Amino acid sequence: MSQPRIVITRPLQGDPRTLFEQAGFGNIWINPRDERLARPELLAAIRGAHAVLATPADTLINAEFFDAAGPQLIIVSNYAVGVDNVDLAEAARREIIVGHTPNAVTEPTADIAWLLLLGAAKRAGEGERLVRSGQWRGVGPNELLGRRVVGKTLLIVGAGRIGLATARRSIGWKMNVLYHARSRHESFENPPINATRVSLEEGLAHADFVSIHVPLSDQTRHMINAERLALMKRSAILINTARGAVIDEAALVEALRTGTIAAAGLDVYEKEPTLHPGLADLPNTFLLPHLGTATVDDRIAMMHIAVDNIIAALRGQTPPHVYPIS
Secondary structure, eight states, X not given: OOOOOEEESSOOSSOHHHHHHHTTOOOEEEOSSSSOOOHHHHHHHTTTOSEEEEOTTSOOBSHHHHHHHOTTOOEEEESSSOOTXXXXXXXXXXXXXEEXXXXXXXXXXXXXXXXXXXXXXXXXXXXXXXXXXXXXXXXOTTSSOOOOOTTOEEEEEOOSHHHHHHHHXXXXXXXXXXXXXXXXXXHHHSTTTOOEEOOHHHHHXXXXXXXXXXXXXXXXXXXXXXXXXXXXXXXXXXEEOSOGGGBOHHHHHHHHHHTSSSEEEESOOTBTTBOOTTTTTOTTEEEOSSOTTOSHHHHHHHHHHHHHHHHHHHTXXXXXXXXXXX
C-alpha cells in the first residue's frame, strides 16, 4: 500500500517534514514558496491528499476543496485556533476531521491584545510616526495626550482561553473587569480577576476598553456594528485580536472618524489583507498585520500541534485537538 499523501500549504517554523518522517510518513509535499497559493494552485496541490495542513490564508476550505483533494481525504489540520475558513458542515457530512491549534495561540495573542490596548491608549503609533518624520520638537505638555489605563474598566467579549489570559493581564493595571459570554465562567469571577458578567450592551456602555475574543460565526459576524459602537463611551477604545469580520469595519471607520469612540487597536481585518477605505488614514488607530501568534516559539508550538493532529488521524486515532471539542 502506498504512503498516505500529506500536503502543507505553506512553509512553517520548525521542521514538520522530519516529524512526519519520524512517525513513518514520508510522502509529504510542502509549498516551496512562503506565500499563499492561488486558488487553482491550491486545488491542484491537494489532489490525492490524505491530510492537509492548512493556514487561515487558505480560505474556502469547502466542497470544491474537498472534491479537489478526493474521497481519500481524512483530515484538514488548521494552523490556527479558529476554523472560520473551513466549511464545518460539509466536512462533517463527508466525515473529514477538522483539527486546530488552540493552546499554542493563547498567551501570545493575549500579549498582542495588550500591546494594542496600550498602543492605542498611549497613541504610540502617532508618536512613533512623529519621531520618524523628523518633525518632533521635544516634549510638550499638551502633545499626544492619551488615555489612562490604571483603574479603568475593561470589557472582555468572549470568555475562552484568550479572553481569560487577556483579563489576567489586567491585574497589574488594577482594572475593573467585565465579561460577556453565553454562560457564567467562574475562572473570570473568582479571585484574582473578580470579573462581573454583563450583557453586551451593558458592558459596551460602561467599558473604557473593549477587547474582542469570540470566534467568527454567523452569530458573531458584525457583532460590533454601528448601533453597538454608538453605545460605547466617546472616550472608549476598541481592541480586536479575534477575527476581523466580528466588527463591521465600515461602521468602525465612521465611528472613529466622527469621534463616536476614541480609538481602536486592530490585529485582524474584515477582508484581510485589504483594509476598509479610510481605516489606515485615521490617526486614532493602532494597526498590526495579524501578529497575534507571531513568535518563533509559538509558531513552532502550533506546528507541532497541527502535525500531531494529522499523525493521529492517519493512524486511525482521535487527534488531540479536533474542532470544536478541544
